[in-house]
Amino acid sequence: MMAVSFSAATVVGFVLITLLSLSGERVNSEPIQDKQALLAFLSQTPHANRVQWNASVSACTWVGIKCDDNQSYVYSLRLPGVGLVGPVPPNTLGRLTQLRVLSLRSNRLSGPIPADFSNLTLLRSLYLQGNQLSGEFPTGLTQLERLNRLVLSSNNFTGPIPFAVSNLTHLTVLFLENNGFSGKLPNIQAPNLTNFNVSNNKLNGSIPQSLSNFPASAFSGNLDLCGGPLKACNPFFPAPAPSPESPPIIPAHKKSKKLSTAAIVAIAVGSALALFLLLLVLFLCLRKRRRQQPAKAPKPPVATRSVETEAGTSSSKDDITGGSTEAERNKLVFFNGGVYSFDLEDLLRASAEVLGKGSVGTSYKAVLEEGTTVVVKRLKDVVVTKREFEMTMEVLGKIKHDNVVPLRAFYFSKDEKLLVSDYMSAGSLSALLHGSRGSGRTPLDWDNRMKIALSAARGIAHLHVSGKVVHGNIKSSNILLRPDNDASVSDFGLNPLFGTSTPPNRVAGYRAPEVVETRKVTFKSDVYSFGVLLLELLTGKAPNQASLGEEGIDLPRWVQSVVREEWTAEVFDVELMRYHNIEEEMVQLLQIAMACVSTVPDQRPAMQEVVRMIEDMNRAETDDGLRQSSDDPSKGSDGHTPPAGSRTPPSVTPTP
Structure with a gap:
């Protein structure tokens, strides 16, 4: 009896040891x-x-x-x-x-x-x-x-x-x-x-x-x-076969008969007579028009102020297309209400420093002898005529807004095209955001990023609504800052000067998909570029930098790929992680940015709607410098507000 019990106990113990060993192997196993x-x-x-x-x-x-x-x-x-x-x-x-x-x-x-x-x-x-x-x-x-x-x-x-x-x-x-x-x-x-x-x-x-x-x-x-939801398909209708009752189709060459000699002569005489009468009527009309044409009126002066720099000449308000070629070569044209009083000779004597080489030309910081500092942009690849250039400058020179860098003067000759604008001492958003990130760097905090986003949006909206001008080259290096980080947009409305042979906004990463193909900028393509700018503020990444994953992926696609995997927190700049209680605002601004970079232009909001959405984020923060300006860019030139769009930031549903 005891032997049986011992044997059973032994079996039970053996089973337990085996199970434990198997369990241990499973814990320490790997595929x-x-x-x-x-x-x-x-x-x-x-x-x-x-x-x-x-x-x-x-x-x-x-x-x-x-x-x-x-x-x-x-x-x-x-x-x-x-x-x-x-x-x-x-x-x-x-x-x-x-x-x-x-x-x-x-x-x-x-x-x-x-x-x-x-x-x-x-x-x-x-x-x-x-x-x-x-x-x-x-x-x-x-x-x-x-x-x-x-x-x-x-x-x-x-x-x-x-x-x-x-x-x-x-x-x-x-x-x-x-x-x-x-x-x-x-x-x-x-x-x-x-x-x-x-x-x-x-x-x-x-x-x-x-x-x-x-x-x-x-x-x-x-x-x-x-077919639905696109346009309806055109049905195919085969050519009807002739019915048995229809008369047989006789080839044309069998139906025709030769014309008689008299008919041919009559046709020739009639044609010659008709041509003679037509030429006579045309001659009489031209003669009558010359008699009635009045003397040519002088051209009205352009709303600009010209400063002659030739010795012995005085200031004039003549049309900038008038005068000799030699005089035009020394003419710097200022816009009415200009704040500067220098000429081309002063600019040539000024000490110059290269600020940067952009997609439309090279910018110089010029310090005049009197102490005035301006920015001179030397344009390249301009293909329009002198008159077309002047007409574009006349439109751009009238644009005035706190968040738009004003154009002060221009110069045109066969070999040189120059633009003069204010110097912004705080530099560009690109330099502030992507400058040295070493130990001595002062990070760009969330409040200032929001301030830059809102003020830049107001400037672009003013261009669209009041100026009826497409910016065409929105990028962080064209967002210039004041010491208080209030932003102004520069290099706007220059695309008509370069024709269709030169792609607008040549900096990779900011161009809307349709602009890459058509090379034609629109208000909606500006919205796309601004959406990329918002993503740049949120991620701290330059749209054209190589570290966005790999070559061939732009900033919007990189953000979309991360959001689709529901890793939204990985999108935001690590410098923003030190700030608390801003997660909700960052996600709201991300949603606005993603709406702006929609691949379908009609799905993007208008810039005035973008301004409203950003302002709605900051209604409770009017003490932080984000209050609505008195010259609201969402209002048209007549002061009336266009029909309101959605004031709620659009939702972005993460997709795989």
Whole structure:
């Protein structure tokens, strides 16, 4: 009896020891096969130093990797914007058969997606946007029937979108925009599809009924697409065949008969007589017009003040197009109400310092002998005539607003075109925001960033509403500051001087998508550029700097990619993290900025609406210098307020 008991106890003990040992192995386990696949992927893919996986520790501790609770397999791989370059090597990621989430967005991956991605049968979310992937739509992805989110936007995919996409019945998000897909849209039957976009491809034909409930922006940029919600398709009507009752169609050459000689002579004489009469009437009309034309009236003077610098000449108010060529060469034209009293000779004698070389010319700080300091911009690539130049200057010289740098004078000759404006001692927003970030730097705090945003918006809105002028070159180096950080916009309205051969706003990162193609700036493209400026204030990143992820990604796309992953806090400048209780305002300004950088111009608010939205953020902070100015730029030149737009900042829903 005791032997039996002992034997049972031994068995029980053995079982317990075995279970404990198995439990211990599970605790200390790691996904060996997945680890090998990941190391193979990283070793075959060039990458930046941001990914440093240590082979001596568990893969579940690596950056971008998440494992299940038992650490037996990898279920999430996220490596966005880490500098991955080149093709995705086959027989690497395709071995992660338990993977649920894969994000390789915002890198420089190229080539086709490996066929073995079809092994990722448990994949729920795939984010590959913002790369340089190419080839036809990866058919292996159509076998991943559990996919909820598929994002292939902003790559170089071509060819048709296969009908097999309808196999992905669990899709909620399908983004294929900004590629080169062609052919007809398949009738995608995904009952839960709520986010869909195929804009800016080469698709044609009619939009299937199953997709017609999405907005027009989801299909824009495909010139040959038609049907709801786009314009209706033109039905094809074949040419009607002749009916049996119709008389037979006789070829024209069999119906015609030769004209007689008399008919030919009559036609020739009649034509000659008609031509003679026409010339006679024309001659008489010209003679009568010359008799009635009055003497040529003198041209009215232009509303400017000319200062002659030739020895022995005096100031005149003659038309700036008059006078000899030699005199014009020494004429500096001031606008009425000018505050300066110097001439071109004074400018030539002034000590000059280069402030910067911009997209329209080089700016100099000129200190005159009398102590006056001005900015002289030497324009380049001007293609318009002298008269066209003067007409543009006349319009720009009339613009007066606290948040617009006034144009004081100009000079035009065959070889030189100069603009004179006030010198702003505090420099530009670009220098303040992106200057040295060393230990001695004074950070730009949140209140001053808001002040700059609001005052710059007021200046641009004044240009649009009162001046009827498109700025055309909004960027942080053209936002100049006073010592109190009140901002004024400069270099406005100059695009007409350069014609269509020179792209407006040549600084990469600020241009609206439509301007890149048409080279034509509009009020709405100004709003886009201002939205980029707001993102620059929020992120502390220059729109054209290389560290925005990788080459080819601009600031709006970088922000969108981060927001889509619900990592909104990572968007904001680290210098703002020291300030408390500003999170809500930062998100509000981010929402305004994202509305401004909408890819569809009609979806962007007008600048006066942008001013109102920023002001609404600061109604409770009127003691901080953010109160509404007396010359509200949202009011027209007659003082009346245009119809109010939405006063609530638009919401930005994060999308994958």
